[in-house]
Amino acid sequence: MHPFLDANLWTTRRHFLGRSITGIGAAALASLVDGDGARAESSLAENNGPGYSPGRPGPTHFAPRVQRVIYLCQSGAPSQIDTFDYKPSLDELDGQELPDSIRGGQRLTGMTAGQSSFPAAKSFLPFRQHGESGQWISDLLPWHGKIADDICIIKSMYTEAINHDPAITFFQTGHQQPGRPSLGAWVSYGLGSESASLPAYVVLLDKNSDPQAQPLYARLWGSAFLPSNHQGVKLRSSGDPVLYLNDPTAASLDDKRRLLDGIAKLNQLRRDEVGDPEIDTRIAAYEMAYRMQMSVPELTDTSDEPQSTFDLYGSDAQIPGTHAANCLLARRLAERGVRFIQIYHRGWDHHGGLPQRHPLIAKEVDQGSAALVLDLKARGMLDDTLVVWGGEFGRTVYKQGSGDNYGRDHHPRCFSIWLAGGGVKSGISYGETDDWCYNIVDRESRGVHVHDLNATILHLLGFDHRRLSYRFQGLDYRLTGVEEHAPVEGILA
DSSP, X not given: OOGGGOGGGGOOHHHHHHHHSOSHHHHHHXXXXXXXXXXXXXXXXXXXXXXXXXXSSSSSSSOOSOSEEEEEEEETOXXXXXXXXXXXXXXXXXXXXXXXXXXXXXXXXXXXXXXXXXXXXXXXXXXXEETTTTEEEETTOGGGGGGTTTEEEEEEEEOSOOSHHHHHHHHHHSSSSSOSOOHHHHHHHHHOOSOSSSOSEEEEEOOOOOTTOOOOOGGGGOOTTSOGGGSOEEEOSSSSXXXXXXXXXXXXXHHHHHHHHHHHHHHHHHHHHHOOTXXXXXXXXXXXXXXXXXXXXXXXXXXXXXXXXXXXXXGGGGSTTSHHHHHHHXXXXXXXXXXXXXXEEEOOOOXXXXXXXXXXXXXXXXXXXXXXXXXXXXXXXXXXXXXXXXXXXXXXXXXXXXXXXXXXXXXXXXEEEEEEETTBOSSEEEOOBOTTSSSBTTHHHHOEEHHHHHHHHHHHTTXXXXXXXXXXXXXXXXXXXXXXXXXOGGGBO
């Protein structure tokens, strides 16, 4: 054959370099068999420099206190004044004008900036002490009284955003503007999955009854510039939990296996040719989809649960898409090795009619949230599971509007969330707000910034938040930004 007719002699430099990268696709397939831990450890070592030490028992910076996180995100922002921050001082201050010295020139939203008066409003429901710890919890959340001794209530949370979209984006990604990986994606990237048949990160959306609920966007559980296999997988509440879970061709498992093997070989050829690492993610996605076709139907079929489970979670637990049903599903996901489970409940954004509307939303989440903690505890799983409950900011002490149909505006300066589970002190409250529930008392030592909370979550999972990073476009990005933040030592057991 004439040498110029030999195709190998026409190989371009790009083809040569691409084909010289051998075995990467095969390694991706092998990691699906051997588990994702080795790949996660390799990625961490590469992105954290020569001083990185994975520690024990997994690919983390030090021994983790928990193995998984269940995050109950209350989108729209519950009122801390009417849930967890008991303020008997407001009984006397009720109706009084918020002093300028307390407001301190805070920027207001466009919804109350035009008000001529800012009268304080006490909680519309009484608070009671619960459990041996005597935690004060509003009658708005009666089931939470049953877990008073199991939760740590942080009353001194604060954030930088004053409107919903940047605020919830900030909580979920560490940045107010879109384009950063979500908290769950960082956890998936760092830890990989314990399960061979389910993703490391799963998202559940509750059914919602409030017509004015804030929208949610897939970027809140996206992976941004991290490999796309770390994004959250959303399970649907109606129809197939995952689109195309059922194969309309009714092909046998052997036929599906042969088809996937053939696609994997084609993808591998393309990977060798162009050197695109995202093809490895595509290979992994096909494999995970195949395994989920077998694992998800069993996961979502709760007929094997005893009646005592439904007595605990309530009758709503048998209605797909309710908060109670999703909390039960979260426990089943946790049992099967899912690392990060996120449940979004919308509808807490009440600028008017708060005394009438807050109880409706609270009733939707109260029993399911408490039952999840009690269920995990009874099964011995709470020791290595972290549960987080809270919204993106708080609510103002002053009324938006007037009369009994008032609401509360957005308030980023102080609000309450709670945590429960491994590594966190139980039956305590942390931080303090002033008599007006408007500012944090001793903010320097007890105020908890969003980055501090996320640093704490990563710490409990075994990561130094300053070292869990990913290089993108020449910069080393991390969830908690470049400012000085740290895990909240005062709540760590």
